[in-house]
Structure formats: structure tokens, C-alpha cells
Amino acid sequence: MSPRAPASARRITDALLEECGRTYAQEAGIRLRDTPQPLYQLLVLSHLLSARIRASVAVAAARTLFAHGMRTPRRMADATWQQRVDALGEGGYRRYDERTATQLGEGAHLVLDAWGGDLRRLRREADGDTAVLRSGLQRVPGVGPAGADIFVREVQEVWPETGPWVGEKGLRGAERLGLPASPDALADAARGRDRAVFAAALVRAALDQDVVDAVREAARAR
Structure with a gap:
């Protein structure tokens, strides 16, 4: 069993999900x-x-x-x-x-x-x-x-056997946020959360520096 995520990782995860906690399917109006x-x-x-x-x-x-x-x-x-x-x-x-x-x-x-x-x-x-x-x-x-x-990233809450999956962009987003960039550690940081939402949020961090800055600031304020 992997060790529990440190408090800093949990704070960053909470802030990330508050900042951009939605899948791309949700944004496109798909009720998956x-x-x-x-x-x-x-x-x-x-x-x-x-x-x-x-x-x-x-x-x-x-x-x-x-x-x-x-x-x-x-x-x-x-x-x-x-x-x-x-x-x-x-x-x-x-x-x-x-x-x-x-x-x-x-x-x-x-x-x-x-x-x-x-x-x-x-x-x-x-x-x-x-x-x-x-x-x-x-x-x-x-x-x-x-x-x-x-x-695969977006369907994993509907087809649980496909997850946890964040993909290369998700791992890149984790690195930019200072989260542990390994699938097991990220799965632990997101324990109890919607895995597809978390993975999509990591991708948004990989694509947008403004997201990274906002999440870091919110996490420091917690």
C-alpha cells in the first residue's frame, strides 16, 4: 500500500479541484x-x-x-x-x-x-x-x-477498470503543481475524489500557467 499523501499534496489537490474541477466531457455538455x-x-x-x-x-x-x-x-x-x-x-x-x-x-x-x-x-x-x-x-x-x-482519462469513472489514469499531460501538470509525478502517488492524493475530474484538472494545469499560479496561491492560503 502506498503511503498517504502529505498534507501539502492534499492542499494542492483540494485547491486544484476547486479551481478547475470539471471534465472536458462536462464542459462539452456530455452527461457521461x-x-x-x-x-x-x-x-x-x-x-x-x-x-x-x-x-x-x-x-x-x-x-x-x-x-x-x-x-x-x-x-x-x-x-x-x-x-x-x-x-x-x-x-x-x-x-x-x-x-x-x-x-x-x-x-x-x-x-x-x-x-x-x-x-x-x-x-x-x-x-x-x-x-x-x-x-x-x-x-x-x-x-x-x-x-x-x-x-480513457475521461471515461474512467464510468468504466472503473480503465483507471486510475492521468496520461502524460496529467503527469506534466502534476510536476508543474509540485505534486508527486507518479500514478500511484497521484492516485493516493486524489483518494475519494472523482478520478476523471482530477485527471482533467491536472491536464488544465499542464496547459495553462495561470491555473498553476492560482492553485499554488489557493493552496498556500489553506
């Missing part, structure tokens, strides 16, 4: 449950977040796609390429809109063909092996290692 539609929405969001583009733009683009009805693989596949391009552009996702629109269509067809539109079938195929799950996710066009990591 172990049902086909929100799991597919998370896959789309993970795809968008994995590009070299601001996370806020990826989240906005996901929300716009969903607002235009593209919330299931069938609806995504049935949308025209132009409808997908237009929705991505409306969400501000313009740099990669044409390629991404193509990948979203191809990915929707793959999810339908390989898993009947239900990613829970992929979960059953993986049978608790996160490496197999990540490999299956990367069969989807546009979802590479980064996208698979994002999906």
Missing part, C-alpha cells in the same frame, strides 16, 4: 453514462481534443456538432460532409475542418460496422485490458494515441 450515445459523444470530443488546437475550441466544436444533431454514429454518418464542415466551422474548428469532417464520417461508419454503434462492445472486447481498449479506439480514423488517452 454507460450508454451508447454519451460514449460516442466522448469519442467525438476525444478526437477533436487530440488535434493541435486549443481545448476550448475543440469543446465548442463538439457542442456545435451535437447541437446540430450529430450525437450518435448513425446521425453523424447520415450527415453530409458539408454539414459536418459547417458545424465544425461554426464551433471555431476551422484549421482542420475539412479533414476532420471526413474522419468523423469514416469513424461513425467504423463504430457502426465494428461495434453496432455501441462502444460498450469494445469495452467487452478489451475485458479490462486498457492497452486493448486503446488499440481498439485507435482503429477509429482521427483517433490516435492522444485521442485514445483522452477517452
Whole structure:
């Protein structure tokens, strides 16, 4: 059993969760449950977040796609390429809109063909092996290692066997905050908390120095 996290780590964790305690799925309006539609929405969001583009733009683009009805693989596949391009552009996702629109269509067809539109079938195929799950996710066009990591990170409270998982960016955020940068130590610091929320908060710290500064100041004040 790992030693209990020191008080300083717990203070930083508390401050971090107060500052940015939300997942990217929550920010995109996804009510994540172990049902086909929100799991597919998370896959789309993970795809968008994995590009070299601001996370806020990826989240906005996901929300716009969903607002235009593209919330299931069938609806995504049935949308025209132009409808997908237009929705991505409306969400501000313009740099990669044409390629991404193509990948979203191809990915929707793959999810339908390989898993009947239900990613829970992929979960059953993986049978608790996160490496197999990540490999299956990367069969989807546009979802590479980064996208698979994002999906696993965000789904871990719904699919507990995938966690604890913070990924490389999460570990980078922990280092910037002065938290112990090992998965076991971080799991102990976050004991009793939502693991997906904690992991997403660490990623926000990796991406934004203002988050790091605010968390450190709040932790010192405790």
C-alpha cells in the first residue's frame, strides 16, 4: 500500500479541484453514462481534443456538432460532409475542418460496422485490458494515441477498470503543481475524489500557467 499523501499534496489537490474541477466531457455538455450515445459523444470530443488546437475550441466544436444533431454514429454518418464542415466551422474548428469532417464520417461508419454503434462492445472486447481498449479506439480514423488517452482519462469513472489514469499531460501538470509525478502517488492524493475530474484538472494545469499560479496561491492560503 502506498503511503498517504502529505498534507501539502492534499492542499494542492483540494485547491486544484476547486479551481478547475470539471471534465472536458462536462464542459462539452456530455452527461457521461454507460450508454451508447454519451460514449460516442466522448469519442467525438476525444478526437477533436487530440488535434493541435486549443481545448476550448475543440469543446465548442463538439457542442456545435451535437447541437446540430450529430450525437450518435448513425446521425453523424447520415450527415453530409458539408454539414459536418459547417458545424465544425461554426464551433471555431476551422484549421482542420475539412479533414476532420471526413474522419468523423469514416469513424461513425467504423463504430457502426465494428461495434453496432455501441462502444460498450469494445469495452467487452478489451475485458479490462486498457492497452486493448486503446488499440481498439485507435482503429477509429482521427483517433490516435492522444485521442485514445483522452477517452480513457475521461471515461474512467464510468468504466472503473480503465483507471486510475492521468496520461502524460496529467503527469506534466502534476510536476508543474509540485505534486508527486507518479500514478500511484497521484492516485493516493486524489483518494475519494472523482478520478476523471482530477485527471482533467491536472491536464488544465499542464496547459495553462495561470491555473498553476492560482492553485499554488489557493493552496498556500489553506
